[in-house]
Amino acid sequence: MDYLKFSDAVDELSFTYGFGSKVKGLAKVVGIGVVNTAIFTAKTLPVATEKLKEQIEEQKKNHGK
Numbered sequence: 001m002d003y004l005k006f007s008d009a010v011d012e013l014s015f016t017y018g019f020g021s022k023v024k025g026l027a028k029v030v031g032i033g034v035v036n037t038a039i040f041t042a043k044t045l046p047v048a049t050e051k052l053k054e055q056i057e058e059q060k061k062n063h064g065k
Helices: 006-014 019-064
Strands: none
Touching: 006 019
């Protein structure tokens, strides 16, 4: 899954007028940030977990010597 673009939401926010429109635009920007964080976590967590397992196993081997 690709990341969502902040630039589109920021451009949209900059061209809005009125309090309600600004709040909706800002909520969209924040939402994109949350979704991109979730995408990043989903992409990196499996790799990080595997690396951590490898390091723990290596430490167990070295500790026993």
